[in-house]
Amino acid sequence: MRRAVAAALCLVALAAAGCGERKERTSPGHPQQLQLMLDFFPNADHAGIYAAQADGRFKQVGLDVKIRTPSDPAAPIRQVAAGRADLAISYEPEVLRARNKGLKVVSVGALVQRPLTSIISLPPAGISTPADLTGKRLGTAGIDYQHAFLQAILRHAGVSPSSVKERNVGFNLVPALLTKKVDAILGGYFNYEAVDLKLRKKKPHVIVVDRAGVPTYNELVFVTSEKNAKREGDAIRSFLGAVARGTRDLRRHPDVRPLLAANPDLDAKLQRASVKILLDQHLFDPAKGRPFAYQDPAAWNAFAAFMHGAGLIRASNASGAFTNARLPGQGP
Structure with a gap:
């Protein structure tokens, strides 16, 4: 039994x-x-x-x-x-x-x-929290779920989505930020793009998406x-x-x-x-x-x-999308 x-x-x-x-x-x-x-x-x-x-x-x-x-x-x-x-x-x-x-x-x-994906900005933009995105230009790589991230973050912060101008800058996220085409970017990693900017003495401010209204x-x-x-x-x-x-x-x-x-x-x-x-x-x-x-x-x-x-997938759960059945057990 x-x-x-x-x-x-x-x-x-x-x-x-x-x-x-x-x-x-x-x-x-x-x-x-x-x-x-x-x-x-x-x-x-x-x-x-x-x-x-x-x-x-x-x-x-x-x-x-x-x-x-x-x-x-x-x-x-x-x-x-x-x-x-x-x-x-x-x-x-x-x-x-x-x-x-x-x-x-x-x-x-x-x-x-x-998540490593973050909202990254530089000090002149004055973006310390998601609420500060009001009236700002935000660059993304044009990926649909990044747009969904932004919408969730704005809702969580009580910011009207219409007050934020989202721009598709492709994968030129950091150049768009440095040339002031946008006030902030969403899609860069806090361990990479943000570190790159820090090494350039740009003093980036980082908001990680799962700490701002996006599920981890x-x-x-x-x-x-x-x-x-x-x-x-x-x-x-x-x-x-x-x-x-x-x-x-x-x-x-x-x-x-x-x-x-x-x-x-x-x-x-x-x-x-x-x-x-x-x-x-x-x-x-x-x-x-x-x-x-x-x-x-x-x-x-x-x-x-x-x-x-967000209307991105039909399924409402992750059934079949992942498995833990192939994880390592024992080894040297």
């Missing part, structure tokens, strides 16, 4: 918590190639991945990981959906949007646990196709376990040289400062007692409900 009850409880919890032994490979064996497509050019957000590669963590579990850079940030999800990449890094809102369009993709783990979400996630999640579950679990250990190595020795080797054009000072924020604020770390890359079901459902309410 106890065994039957335990099995029933395991089945109930499987989708949300990944019930089972969850053991990844911990010995080399025959190398299996795995292609990972990044969400953007190599940068501080990927430091744990490059640490894992440099420290031989992937080889330890029998994986030959090839890291690719996308032609544009929208490409990774399409690549995994089409089977042209095994895993990709993307964004929780993009996963929900892709599924809404019929792509059979699923998030198998969180890389960055909380996983900024960066590992995505694969539904088919691959089932077929290559052990390899995915081993990969995530290796990234967990690479991130642990990074915390012990915050070395950005593997990252700079992957992308020599990076500003070393900016990368070090950005990695420090990610580590100091535990942005790679799940809630206490949860395994690396854990995705909170309640948070995913709340964010999906937010996107549904």
Whole structure:
């Protein structure tokens, strides 16, 4: 009876918590190639991945990981959906949007646990709180859910949306801010664009979206196709376990040289400062007692409900969009 009850409880919890032994490979064996497509050019957000590669963590579990850079940030999800990449890094809102369009993709783990997306302004604009956006020009990358973020933030602050002029500046967020085309930007990361501005002595002011009326979400996630999640579950679990250990190595020795080797054009000072924020604020770390890359079901459902309410997706919850069943369990 106890065994039957335990099995029933395991089945109930499987989708949300990944019930089972969850053991990844911990010995080399025959190398299996795995292609990972990044969400953007190599940068501080990927430091744990490059640490894992440099420290031989992937080889330890029998994986030959090839890291690719996308032609544009929208490409990774399409690549995994089409089977042209095994895993990709993307964004929780993009996963929900892709599924809404019929792509059979699923998030198998969180890389960055909380939103990095922020409203960033410079002192002359006088924007200390969302209420100060009244009468201001705000630049975004023209992404629909960024517009939804802004509307939610303005409602939360009691600001009339008609009093804020939203401008699509593409991905030229920082240049638009520096050339005073806009008074603030929404879409830059507090650990990257804001740090870049701080290093330039611009004294940016930052309002993180989930502290201003937007439900929290996983900024960066590992995505694969539904088919691959089932077929290559052990390899995915081993990969995530290796990234967990690479991130642990990074915390012990915050070395950005593997990252700079992957992308020599990076500003070393900016990368070090950005990695420090990610580590100091535990942005790679799940809630206490949860395994690396854990995705909170309640948070995913709340964010999906937010996107549904904004008219961005048909589903009112995140059912099928994520799984914790491929998370790492044991490893060296």
